[in-house]
Amino acid sequence: MxxxxxxxxxxxxxxxxxxxxxxxxxxxxxxxxxxxxxxxxxxxxxxxxxxxxxxxxxxxxxxxxxxxxxxxxxxxxxxxxxxxxxxxxxxxxxxxxxxxxxxxxxxxxxxxxxxxxISVQGLFAYDSAGVAGWDGLEGKTIFNGPPRGAALTNARLLVKTVTGLDEGTGYTGVQVNWGQAVKTIQDGSADAFVLPQAFPDPRVTAALASGDMTVFSMPKDVHESEAFQKVAKLPGTVAFSMPVAEMGYGDGVTVVSEDDTFRGPGTxxxxxxxxxxxxxxxxxxxxxxxxxxxxxxxxxxxxxxxxxxxxxxxxxxxxxxxxxxxxxxxxxxxxxxxxxxxxxxxx
Known part of the structure; x- marks a missing residue:
């Protein structure tokens, strides 16, 4: 029709x-x-x-x-x-x-x-990838969303805010449509992933078949910084925090945070x-x-x-x-x- x-x-x-x-x-x-x-x-x-x-x-x-x-x-x-x-x-x-x-x-x-x-933008990686956290992203390949969309814009801004790195010079970005997201996470195309997440996130749990993962909170000092407060004032962005114990993850997922609180920009x-x-x-x-x-x-x-x-x-x-x-x-x-x-x- x-x-x-x-x-x-x-x-x-x-x-x-x-x-x-x-x-x-x-x-x-x-x-x-x-x-x-x-x-x-x-x-x-x-x-x-x-x-x-x-x-x-x-x-x-x-x-x-x-x-x-x-x-x-x-x-x-x-x-x-x-x-x-x-x-x-x-x-x-x-x-x-x-x-x-x-x-x-x-x-x-x-x-x-x-x-x-809609989600909370954040970083996660397979434990086997050897990504230590936000400070280990320089020179890495990051899957950060579809080729054209709010998720990609937000991911680039988040990495820039936390690490100062720009795509193309500080790291290599990989973009695919959402229908290929889980496959791309699993196939080794990227070292780490900066993507929208729910708690527990279905993309993370679906990809656990290929290995254990770690989800990294935004550092507390960055979350409370003047630079991030400017990000949180953008339309459709709010400062978000949640106790790690309430994120809903089970075996196979480790959440890294300084104080058992996950932080990030909520979309x-x-x-x-x-x-x-x-x-x-x-x-x-x-x-x-x-x-x-x-x-x-x-x-x-x-x-x-x-x-x-x-x-x-x-x-x-x-x-x-x-x-x-x-x-x-x-x-x-x-x-x-x-x-x-x-x-x-x-x-």
Whole structure:
């Protein structure tokens, strides 16, 4: 079925609230075993359960492209690290080809249904690779994400912040699409990996078949430094810490930290739509999310119940400030009807 025909069917199905059950929506997300992947898949189940829409999910996507597709009206819903709409609004980074004016116009088309912590960027390596930690990365080959995306931007920035090293001069970067991530971790293409992680992380646990691993916390002094505080002020980035004992890893994984606390930059984002999505559909999708945070979202994976779904605190959502997006008006109505208070700056 063509995308054009799908769009016609979706538009026709949304005429009147009684037609919501007949809706067809499209969605794009990351790999299905990641927080954004599971979040969109869970939304499709919640929407189906509530009779709102049939959401056709395409996973394994580079979210840089997915965000632009939503902004251009090519896709209805996407998972989005909040750094991407910020970069789009300025026409920089992966959106440099758009230019500032076109980028700002597209970013204005985006709205949020709900937020969550997508991941925590961090370093890990096989014990057999002989990587002693952050100070052992010079001259190494590092797998740091897909060829184009927020993960790659964040990984390069994190290595630069912690070690001062730049890709190409201080180390060699390897980039592959997410669908090849576990294979690339296992096949010896890289000495170390600076990638988004959940706790416990499915890529780490899947790759344990090839040997034991060590996950390295960001050094405490760097985490508390002025340089990192500037990083943590970027849209979609928050300072994150968690007791090592709560990370969920078992045999085969060692976590290195000075004080039994894992630290790193948390990447915050959410599931987004185009501002032209009708009020009733956005409201119904958000209400279905709120109702099913426990029954569907948290039940999908062990790391989902610590991914901040259902949070509205600005320190955890990173809405407002330099983040150019607001909640969709339909989402605002759903949150408030459910008894939540959203900051005025986010509406």
């Amino acid at each position: 063509s995308r054009k025909l799908l769009a016609v069917l979706a538009a026709a199905s949304c005429v009147g609230s009684s037609a919501l059950a007949q809706g067809i929506l499209t969605a794009e997300t990351a790999a299905p075993n990641t927080t954004p992947g599971i979040s969109i898949i869970a939304l499709s189940e919640a929407a189906s359960k509530a009779g709102i829409a049939d959401i056709q999910v395409t996973s394994g996507q580079t979210l840089t492209n997915s965000v632009q597709n939503v902004a251009e009206g090519k896709t209805d819903i996407a998972a989005a690290p909040f750094i991407l709409p910020f970069l789009m609004s300025r026409g920089v980074g992966p959106y440099a080809g758009l230019g500032a004016e076109a980028g700002a116009g597209l970013a204005d088309n985006l709205a949020v249904l709900y937020t969550y912590r 915050v984002g959410g599931d987004i739509v185009n501002v032209t999505m009708d009020f009733d559909t956005a409201k119904a999708l958000t209400a279905a999310f709120i109702e099913n945070i426990g029954p569907i979202y948290h039940a999908k994976a062990s790391f989902m119940n610590v991914a901040w779904h259902g949070e509205t605190d600005l320190e955890l959502t990173d809405m407002c400030g330099a983040n150019p997006m607001k909640y969709h008006p339909g989402a605002v109505a759903a949150w408030e009807e459910a008894g939540y208070t959203l900051p005025d700056c986010s509406k």
